[in-house]
Amino acid sequence: MPPKIGIVAGGGDLPARLAAACRASGRAAFVVAIEGQAEDGTFDDGPDAWSGLAKLGRTLALLRDAGCEEVVLAGRLRRPDLGAIRPDARGAKLLAALATTGFSDNAALSAIVAELEKEGFRVVGADDVLADLVAPAGALGRHAPSAEERRDIELAARVATTLGSLDVGQAAVVHGGVVLGVEAQEGTDALIRRCGDLRPAAAGGVLVKMCKPLQDRRVDLPSIGPATLAAARAAGLGGIAVEAGSALIVDRETVIRLADEAGLFVVGIPRPSA
Amino acid sequence: MPPKIGIVAGGGDLPARLAAACRASGRAAFVVAIEGQAEDGTFDDGPDAWSGLAKLGRTLALLRDAGCEEVVLAGRLRRPDLGAIRPDARGAKLLAALATTGFSDNAALSAIVAELEKEGFRVVGADDVLADLVAPAGALGRHAPSAEERRDIELAARVATTLGSLDVGQAAVVHGGVVLGVEAQEGTDALIRRCGDLRPAAAGGVLVKMCKPLQDRRVDLPSIGPATLAAARAAGLGGIAVEAGSALIVDRETVIRLADEAGLFVVGIPRPSA
Numbered sequence: 001m002p003p004k005i006g007i008v009a010g011g012g013d014l015p016a017r018l019a020a021a022c023r024a025s026g027r028a029a030f031v032v033a034i035e036g037q038a039e040d041g042t043f044d045d046g047p048d049a050w051s052g053l054a055k056l057g058r059t060l061a062l063l064r065d066a067g068c069e070e071v072v073l074a075g076r077l078r079r080p081d082l083g084a085i086r087p088d089a090r091g092a093k094l095l096a097a098l099a100t101t102g103f104s105d106n107a108a109l110s111a112i113v114a115e116l117e118k119e120g121f122r123v124v125g126a127d128d129v130l131a132d133l134v135a136p137a138g139a140l141g142r143h144a145p146s147a148e149e150r151r152d153i154e155l156a157a158r159v160a161t162t163l164g165s166l167d168v169g170q171a172a173v174v175h176g177g178v179v180l181g182v183e184a185q186e187g188t189d190a191l192i193r194r195c196g197d198l199r200p201a202a203a204g205g206v207l208v209k210m211c212k213p214l215q216d217r218r219v220d221l222p223s224i225g226p227a228t229l230a231a232a233r234a235a236g237l238g239g240i241a242v243e244a245g246s247a248l249i250v251d252r253e254t255v256i257r258l259a260d261e262a263g264l265f266v267v268g269i270p271r272p273s274a
Numbered sequence: 275m276p277p278k279i280g281i282v283a284g285g286g287d288l289p290a291r292l293a294a295a296c297r298a299s300g301r302a303a304f305v306v307a308i309e310g311q312a313e314d315g316t317f318d319d320g321p322d323a324w325s326g327l328a329k330l331g332r333t334l335a336l337l338r339d340a341g342c343e344e345v346v347l348a349g350r351l352r353r354p355d356l357g358a359i360r361p362d363a364r365g366a367k368l369l370a371a372l373a374t375t376g377f378s379d380n381a382a383l384s385a386i387v388a389e390l391e392k393e394g395f396r397v398v399g400a401d402d403v404l405a406d407l408v409a410p411a412g413a414l415g416r417h418a419p420s421a422e423e424r425r426d427i428e429l430a431a432r433v434a435t436t437l438g439s440l441d442v443g444q445a446a447v448v449h450g451g452v453v454l455g456v457e458a459q460e461g462t463d464a465l466i467r468r469c470g471d472l473r474p475a476a477a478g479g480v481l482v483k484m485c486k487p488l489q490d491r492r493v494d495l496p497s498i499g500p501a502t503l504a505a506a507r508a509a510g511l512g513g514i515a516v517e518a519g520s521a522l523i524v525d526r527e528t529v530i531r532l533a534d535e536a537g538l539f540v541v542g543i544p545r546p547s548a
Contacts, residue, residue, distance in 0.1 A: 079452060086348050102452070103451055104451055104452055105452070158440070159440050163437075166433050168433055168454070169453075169456075170399070172442075173458075176377050177375075177381075178353060178376070178378055182458050183444060183452045185454045185455060187451070188474065194460055194464075194468075195459075198459055
């Protein structure tokens with residue numbers, strides 16, 4: 001039996017999926033939900049405890065006291081409003097260190113991972129816990145992209161990877177050779193909605209999510225789930241492509257069912273050659 | 275006296291400014307306003323005629339019949355909803371040609387310029403008509419960026435230039451080393467609003483607008499005006515930087531007054547070295 005795992009839970013369905021997968025396999029897990037980020041309702045029995053993103057001392061103590069050996073950072077961790085943060089002592093030290101390196105996503109997440117490791121926890125990726133999360137190559141459902149959509153996917157993958165290399169975001173929406181929108185701090189759902197608002201319904205277009213080339217692959221992997229499919233359908237997109245072997249697909253069964261019903265494709269693609 | 279000029283008018287204040295500048299200098303001008311793009315209320319006496327972005331035959335005939343020798347494409351030309359376009363014969367031919375090259379901003383604008391030139395018009399830039407439109411280097415008003423803001427400007431300029439090289443957009447908003455948002459088809463005002471919504475009011479941050487490295491410099495130059503300043507103020511930004519020698523500042527006097535009142539900086543910066 002693998003050791004007890006702490007799940008530090010951000011937004012979206014992924015943390016609850018991981019907790020359920022642990023329970024199903026008999027593995028002990030302890031969920032620390034991050035205030036303002038984790039979604040209480042997604043957990044069958046609620047999280048085991050709450051902490052703040054900047055309450056690093058509290059989070060470490062909770063994980064230690066629960067006897068966790070491994071820790072996974074799961075779910076979307078949004079950049080908090082720096083003016084409203086109430087850090088504890090350890091969190092304040094981390095924030096002070098980040099003030100010199102900058103608060104970019106990569107810098108902030110790497111610093112949190114380093115603190116966990118300093119404390120003796122082994123930090124693992126969500127894909128280490130739940131192996132079938134990772135997107136395979138090729139079409140997942142019944143539908144496949146058209147020739148025009150494949151061209152749009154290629155352009156969007158290039159744009160998303162370039163953005164990722166600048167640590168800006170992971171996603172882009174392209175339609176008919178035009179980049180409708182690119183993701184930064186607003187998140188993928190807001191990106192999809194905005195692109196839908198630019199055009200008539202059922203207009204077409206593709207969403208592509210790719211890894212940031214330099215990111216720590218244990219945190220912040222690009223992910224999609226049922227909510228992404230619903231947003232893509234509402235915005236009239238033709239489908240979604242994600243980086244095969246890296247991106248996470250949360251609740252793959254539901255994702256495929258929704259895609260098949262809506263006539264959308266979901267496809268795993270390779271990283272574009274540089 | 276320079277020859278009669280046709281002003282093909284997109285959105286924003288720039289077309290009306292150009293028309294007023296021509297009138298003030300005694301130069302004959304003829305304004306063709308583009309439906310769904312130009313703003314009727316910005317013109318003192320209204321435009322001389324209306325046409326559609328895809329009614330290329332009509333636009334060319336209007337300019338020819340008015341006796342224009344030069345033409346300037348002025349103001350924001352948004353990508354139209356391709357499903358709702360009603361092209362005339364000449365516009366349909368252009369759309370068919372674009373269907374093979376893709377409808378990217380650069381491709382579409384270059385194609386329109388080529389059609390105008392084929393018809394014998396000399397296509398000029400807005401900065402050829404109104405020389406003091408172009409942003410100078412350095413601070414324009416009373417305020418200058420802080421050391422942290424200068425670092426954010428540097429990052430935003432790099433991101434915006436990279437996006438521009440992919441023909442995605444011209445603008446980025448950065449705060450504290452984090453890229454809050456990047457512009458694609460939604461336009462700069464929507465970008466600024468979205469970034470403001472991500473944070474508390476008066477939080478700081480910079481908007482940077484740069485030329486696309488490969489764009490035809492006669493069309494679609496990055497521009498700011500009083501509306502940009504108002505949006506930046508409402509979003510709590512600390513200031514705006516634009517590419518000196520390339521970006522256009524519409525109604526500079528009002529821009530400087532608004533910036534000084536709001537405590538914002540407006541500064542012309544060089545293109546980042548590659």
